[in-house]
Amino acid sequence: MLETEFMRLAFATGAVVGLLAPAVGFFLVQRNMSLVGDGVGHTAFAGVAAGYLLGVSPVLTALVAAVAGAVGIEWLRSRHRAAGDQALALLFYTGIAAGVVLASSAGALDVDLFSFLFGSILTVTRGDLVLVVVLGVTGLALIGLLYRALAAVVIDEEGAKVAGVPVAALNVLVAGLAGVTIGLSMQIVGILLIAALMVLPVIAAGRVAWSMSSSVLLAMGIGLASVFAGLTVSYYADLPPGGAIVLLAASAFLVTSALAAVRARA
Amino acid sequence: MPVAVELAGVGFSYRPGQPVLTDVDLAVEEGEFVAVAGPNGGGKTTLVRLALGLARPSSGSVRLFGEPAHRFSCRETLGYVAQRAQVGTQGPVTVREVVSSGRLAQGGLFGPLRRRDRAIVDDAIADVGLADLADARLGDLSGGQQQRAFIAKAFAGEPSLLVLDEPTAGVDAESQEALARLLGRLHADRGVTTLYVSHEFGAVEGIVERLVLVRGGIVFDGPPQALPSAWHDPSHAHARD
Numbered sequence: 120m121l122e123t124e125f126m127r128l129a130f131a132t133g134a135v136v137g138l139l140a141p142a143v144g145f146f147l148v149q150r151n152m153s154l155v156g157d158g159v160g161h162t163a164f165a166g167v168a169a170g171y172l173l174g175v176s177p178v179l180t181a182l183v184a185a186v187a188g189a190v191g192i193e194w195l196r197s198r199h200r201a202a203g204d205q206a207l208a209l210l211f212y213t214g215i216a217a218g219v220v221l222a223s224s225a226g227a228l229d230v231d232l233f234s235f236l237f238g239s240i241l242t243v244t245r246g247d248l249v250l251v252v253v254l255g256v257t258g259l260a261l262i263g264l265l266y267r268a269l270a271a272v273v274i275d276e277e278g279a280k281v282a283g284v285p286v287a288a289l290n291v292l293v294a295g296l297a298g299v300t301i302g303l304s305m306q307i308v309g310i311l312l313i314a315a316l317m318v319l320p321v322i323a324a325g326r327v328a329w330s331m332s333s334s335v336l337l338a339m340g341i342g343l344a345s346v347f348a349g350l351t352v353s354y355y356a357d358l359p360p361g362g363a364i365v366l367l368a369a370s371a372f373l374v375t376s377a378l379a380a381v382r383a384r385a
Numbered sequence: 386m387p388v389a390v391e392l393a394g395v396g397f398s399y400r401p402g403q404p405v406l407t408d409v410d411l412a413v414e415e416g417e418f419v420a421v422a423g424p425n426g427g428g429k430t431t432l433v434r435l436a437l438g439l440a441r442p443s444s445g446s447v448r449l450f451g452e453p454a455h456r457f458s459c460r461e462t463l464g465y466v467a468q469r470a471q472v473g474t475q476g477p478v479t480v481r482e483v484v485s486s487g488r489l490a491q492g493g494l495f496g497p498l499r500r501r502d503r504a505i506v507d508d509a510i511a512d513v514g515l516a517d518l519a520d521a522r523l524g525d526l527s528g529g530q531q532q533r534a535f536i537a538k539a540f541a542g543e544p545s546l547l548v549l550d551e552p553t554a555g556v557d558a559e560s561q562e563a564l565a566r567l568l569g570r571l572h573a574d575r576g577v578t579t580l581y582v583s584h585e586f587g588a589v590e591g592i593v594e595r596l597v598l599v600r601g602g603i604v605f606d607g608p609p610q611a612l613p614s615a616w617h618d619p620s621h622a623h624a625r626d
Contacts, residue, residue: 149476268494271486274478275535277467281437282490282542283460328477329522 120354128248129240129307129350129360135255136304136316137346141324141338142262143296144317148325149273155192155294156314158207159301161214162188164310166302167235168221177235178247181310182254182302188214189298193290238309238361240353251303258296269293270331307346309361316342319368326375327382341371386414388451389546389578390436395445397431405431407602409445415545416576418568418592420609422583423599429582430468432599433548436580437465449546461490464544466535468551480526480534481519484510487538509541510534514563529560536564540571547571548580553588561588568592 166184170177195206328334349364438454
């Protein structure tokens with residue numbers, strides 16, 4: 120399998136995505152914002168379509184659109200201009216509608232576009248890998264450096280504000296990282312399923328974790344394992360990688376739930 | 386004594402024409418232990434949120450240690466325990482992780498906690514009697530123990546001003562007494578200015594030096610002994626929900 124270059128590229132990209140998506144998703148899930156990734160994914164769809172229309176890299180335009188969408192949701196939420204679910208709905212429907220209109224205008228409502236929606240192991244190029252590694256490792260480093268600050272906001276946002284922690288800036292950072300994660304992950308997992316890779320490993324890890332830090336690390340491990348196993352299944356069974364990866368992440372939840380039940384009885 | 390918290394002519398409303406607080410004048414000196422009481426919806430929590438700079442007044446001014454509250458430059462010296470319903474996470478988090486987050490403003494945003502910070506966190510956990518449960522998941526503890534973890538978090542910040550909003554709501558009698566002993570020691574040893582918001586002060590009545598009753602404004606401000614006897618009656622208009 121790894122003798123083919125497209126699989127090596129897919130695995131290398133998947134390694135970064137598998138670690139980054141749950142790490143960012145953890146801070147969304149803990150703030151009851153699990154569905155933000157879905158809304159941002161739809162904005163990324165509009166970005167891909169804009170890329171086709173403008174004749175530039177759809178990955179780059181999707182990245183820009185995803186980051187703008189994620190920061191927009193955070194702005195609407197934090198300024199109380201709209202309730203969290205309303206902000207999400209605005210982005211969700213505007214993104215998908217803009218994507219359909221732009222893709223149709225570009226004459227790109229075809230198979231290429233579908234590979235972005237559901238993921239394709241054939242689409243990752245060396246240029247994409249460089250972008251994923253640079254931005255993904257930067258994102259992981261930022262989470263590592265700011266972990267205590269991000270955790271403090273999750274534990275007690277109001278208390279952190281009182282103590283002078285820059286809560287608004289940290290929330291924008293998480294939103295921006297969510298946008299970057301979705302922009303980077305869409306080729307492997309697909310726009311429609313990327314949010315699942317940000318959320319399901321976190322929920323699965325939460326069943327057996329003994330602390331917040333162990334929860335983040337376990338979620339990243341589950342994310343990485345799901346991506347590697349999903350890509351392997353996708354290669355041998357000729358399936359879209361996004362579906363295989365997400366189904367494996369969902370099975371991880373069943374496994375950890377069973378482990379938690381066994382532990383509770385012991 | 387220098388003034389820690391000062392509200393001058395403060396009014397606040399969430400919607401035009403529906404004031405929550407009007408014409409509030411309050412000066413809390415450094416080292417005072419002030420109890421803030423009043424009925425639900427009377428404006429107690431709004432008052433402390435204004436005092437901490439979490440909300441801006443519709444009229445008047447709020448100052449913390451002489452600086453405008455919303456631009457206060459030494460926020461790491463403030464400790465706040467919000468009503469329990471407003472804090473916490475449903476995820477797995479240990480007592481130590483909760484209390485460590487209280488050292489963030491002092492230890493800096495980046496990197497792990499330093500040795501001195503870790504020692505202060507351990508002391509704060511021991512102070513609230515949770516040393517044996519330091520690595521237990523918060524979700525596995527009783528309501529009183531969870532509240533003590535958040536109080537330890539505020540202590541870990543070594544605050545000059547400590548604000549506790551309904552800290553004993555839903556907390557068992559033993560935890561209330563432990564909290565009172567702790568607050569008494571903190572007040573006596575470190576002279577921490579304390580605003581204690583609650584419906585009832587049985588646990589801390591030996592420490593309270595000044596009582597402020599809030600009902601849309603300040604309707605009483607003085608030593609608890611000076612409270613008109615009729616107001617001790619729960620059916621009185623100023624005490625009733």
